[in-house]
Amino acid sequence: MTTVLNVEAVNRSFGERQVLKDVSFSVEPGRLTGFVGANGAGKTTTMRIILGVLAADTGTVTWRGAPISRNDRQLFGYMPEERGLYPKMTVGEQVVYLGRLHGLSAADAKRRTTALLERLELAERAGDPVEKLSLGNQQRAQIAAALVHDPELLVLDEPFSGLDPIAVETVLAVLRERARAGAAVLFSSHQLELVERLCDDLVIIADGTVRAAGSRIALREQHALPRYRIEVDGDAGWIRDEPGVTLLELDGAQAVFDMTAGADEQAVLRSALGRGPVRAFGPVRPSLAEIFREVIQ
């Protein structure tokens, strides 16, 4: 599928400090793209540039092939890292107001607000001022504010921080629904396990440069080491003497080992089968955390 959002060679400095260096990546519709990086890596700055809240020094951001206009941005939904709603305004009015700012008619804004608050299990608090809500519910209200106009692009800065586990599941389900309906979703997080579970695509940023980008599956293959795991009946200790094997872990019948370049892992499997039954044998794919550690070096 073609990409809808393209960030191309974006640079941005604050005073002497360059926070983004030639940042390029793209986001596809219908997919969840995770934006991963340490604090200060440049995630929020990039998101702000996409939303037009900040200007890039050089480089472009395009939406469906053209530079982003005000009208395009009306179709975006944004949840900034620093949350905020009017404390004294009721949840319902607030979401309706933001929907109207995104160009919805009064009637549409009301209808969608009702449906969305229902979906986020916040319907009975619609008449309460935001300041009276618990933090978790404020967060749900914030998500409603970003989603009310059915955005074609959703940009969420750390959407899961501060959410309790139940709310995480609700929000996750809502984001998946939006992606399935064709929206492009870009969200940042430093909860790597969550990103790993949720994302279709990944962008990894460190010190203002994109270190890796692409589909999660492709990335895992790219960064896969020649590492294998085997499980046999009996003790697997013999494996350290096989040619080309560097044993990493041994736990009775289970072992994890690396193969030196050019060595044949199938020879190890054959040798194991010669010794008795093999319960499991396969490559060990790196976790996102491992890939992350590797690419940010």
Add this chain to the structure above:
Amino acid sequence: MTTFQAARLVFGREIRAKLRDKAFIFSTVSFLVVLIGSIAIPAMLSSGPTKVAVVDAALAPTLRAAALDVREVTDPAAAEQLLRDGEVEAVVLPGPKVVAMEDAPSELLDILSTVPPVELLDPPAFDEAIAIFVPLALAMLCYITSLLFGLQIAQSVVEEKQTRIVEILVATIPAKALLAGKIAAMTALAFAQIALLSVIALIGTTVADLDSGVISALRPALGWFLPFFILGFVMLATLWAAVGALAARQEDLGSTSGTVQMAVLIPFFAVIFLRDNAAALTALSYFPLSSPMAMPIRIFENGAAAWEPFVALGVLAASAAGMLVIGARIYHGSLLRTNGKTSFATAWRTRTTAAG
């Protein structure tokens, strides 16, 4: 959606939020009470026409013609009793002879005595007390409203910054729509309050039965005051928004808004203290920060030529346009800086949104 439509939505929200704000309602109501009081109290202090008891019936028509409250009594002793009871302030006995309690009633004596004809080359249009009070009230009204609503603008900007909703807002609509909607809403509310107070002042002065010279002088002064006030308010409004944006928290407002407060305070005192200096007042009636106060005073005192308010209003409009540009840039440049106070220079230099 156009910038105008966005500004209109912002306008609607600001008005609704203010009309629900108890502190705002309270301040408006108390301001009205003070104004009504300041009109009613002088009227109550002046005790109305002097009451006299007349024993000589032939004098009664003359005294009535001079707008005194005349009671005709046939018996001098009864008249004296009325005086002792405080029912009347003086008694006129045949002769004529005037009887009073402590002070000689000068108003009555003037009527009864023959005064040589006097010609005043520069007669005051009205009572000296009113001539002092009306300009003071106008300047006060302008000063207090400007300060009160200006601070409201700054507070509303800081609220959006402090609660961080501003980032969602500027990601959705142009910052200038946000600024314009906010300023339009506050100007409308300030204007509504000023207009309400002006109407009350006009009704009040009519009811309090001030002489017609005052009312006919007050009408053009108030009529000019309103456009001057609106432009003067808009001129400062963007600056109020800018100093609001420079602050990160409500607590910072005191220091970031100091300059704008001075821009309201100094012209006010200049107008009050230099009121009797015709040259200074003329200069102040053209200077944009003080013209909304000084020009209506000159009009009230009949000291301005017909073309003068138009010129002063033009000067004010031009400076308002200039201030809008400066204020909008500062507002824009500091809106997203949420870590502590932003300096004027930093805000001025900051580049922000890509698309306007």
